[in-house]
Amino acid sequence: MTTQLTPGNDIFDGTDSDDTILGLDGNDIIRGLEGNDIISGNQRNDQIFGGLGDDSLYGGKEDDIVQGGAGNDYVFGDLGNDTLWGDDGNDFVFGGLGNDLIYGNRGNDVIYSNEGDDTLYGGKENDTLFGGRGNDFLSGDLGNDVLFGDEGMNTLSGGSGNDIFVLQRKFTATTLQSSDVILDFTKGQDKIGLTGDLAFEELAIYGGVREYLGDTIIQDKTTGRYFAVLKNVDSTTLTASDFTTNLTPVGSTTPEQVTDPTAGEDTLSFEISEYGIEEGGQTDTQTITVQRDGPARGIALVDYATVEGTARAGSDFQATGGNLIFNPGELTQSFTVRILDDLIREPDERFFVELRNPAGSATIGTSNRTTIVISDNDSLPQVQFTDNSYTVNETDRTATITVTVNGVSETPFTVEYGTRERTAIADQDYVETSGILSFIPGQTIQSFTVPILQDNIDDANETIALFLTNPSAGAILGTPADATLTIL
Secondary structure (H helix, E strand, O other): OEEEOOOOOOEEEOOOOOOEEEOOOOOOEEEOOOOOOEEEOOOOOOEEEOOOOOOEEEOOOOOOEEEOOOOOOEEEOOOOOOEEEOOOOOOEEEOOOOOOEEEOOOOOOEEEOOOOOOEEEOOOOOOEEEOOOOOOEEEOOOOOOEEEOOOOOOEEEOOOOOOEEEEOHHHOEOOHHHOEEEOOOOOOOOEEEEOOOOOHHHEEEEEEOHHHEOOEEEEEOOOOOEEEEEOOOOHHHOOHHHEEOOOOOOOOOOOOOOOOOOOOOEEEEEOOOEEEEEOOOOOOEEEEEEEEEOOOOOOEEEEEEEEEOOOOEOOOEOOOEEEEEEOOOOOEEEEEEEEOOOOEEOOOEEEEEEEEEEEEOEEEOOOOEEEEEEEOOOOOOEEEEOOOEEEEOHHHOEEEEEEEEEOEEOOOEEEEEEEEEOOOOEOOOEOOOEEEEEEOOOOOEEEEEEEEOOOOOOOOOEEEEEEEEOOOOOOEEOOOOEEEEEEO
């Protein structure tokens, strides 16, 4: 049966059958009792207890307490600082966002902290722990455990048993201080795990100094980045036999996979296949909406990421990525992408956003990519004189005339220049001059010279007309395009 609770603070017990219970806005206490239940706390600080059966439990927003109970449970904290227990059985426990406290307890559990500074305890039996993003503490506790620190400054403790501490090249640190710390590696009992892109020969293993005296440091020979510090381990004792690429808990097969009974029920896709936004318009962000089709009984997750097209990350848009979480009943989620104004006149440009890695109840539909079209707001660059009048002494022999570009062109262009008589006479007071100035993309200043002739006659100031004409495609004439050169 399916039950939707009230917006208030509810206390509700399920039945002996398979229940679907949806909390609303309130601090709810929900007990599934027997059966394979689906329970969502939704808003506020909820307490959820699965009881007997293989349950799927979702804390929802804010700070929840979720306990799987007996059976192979799927426990999801979601938003907020949650406290989660897998309890009996082979459980899958996912912290979500926030600083979570997670216990696998009994059984062969798989624990993902996801984002935030989380604390994970595997409990009894053989568990696999993933730190996710953030600075996490992982304890295998009892049993033969596998610990992945993942991204961030993590602290790993295997506890008792034959544990595997996994090194991952994609999560190495730039400094030793920000690398993972492994507290209790025991030679002959524990192993250092290597992911598929790593080999023992690629590791630099050496003893630390100063505050790391007596510790072992493991560094990537290729990149120079740091994997981990092994506390109180003599580096000279480590050999290839202390490392393994088998990341299954020692002495066990892969535990029965705990799956979400709502898996695959919903389809996620972009609401619109193409968005249009003007560069430098009223807003510099484009809102992108993802819609969910299906019964929406469970949690749906999906990653998104921008992909370059003719528009380039860093100059036309800000590269963006992240994940979206749909709680039970939620049908849309949105995020924004920032558009950058580059001051370059250019044709319409495109980039894309893709959906990837669905999880929970989600699959990705055919509309897994949307297009963002950026229309330009920049006019053609203007080429003009720096001033409408210039002066030169007759004795200087040469006048230098500067031409500038207002704006930036992405293509080369040219402009013609020339002189005409006014009160000054060509070949008597100056040399008639004409030519072409060439500008490469990004160039904003050029100059030409007008030869001045000294006639040894004490006469009044004389003037020469200067002009710009015929800019090629990619530029237009600005103001002033005509100027006067006065010979003193």
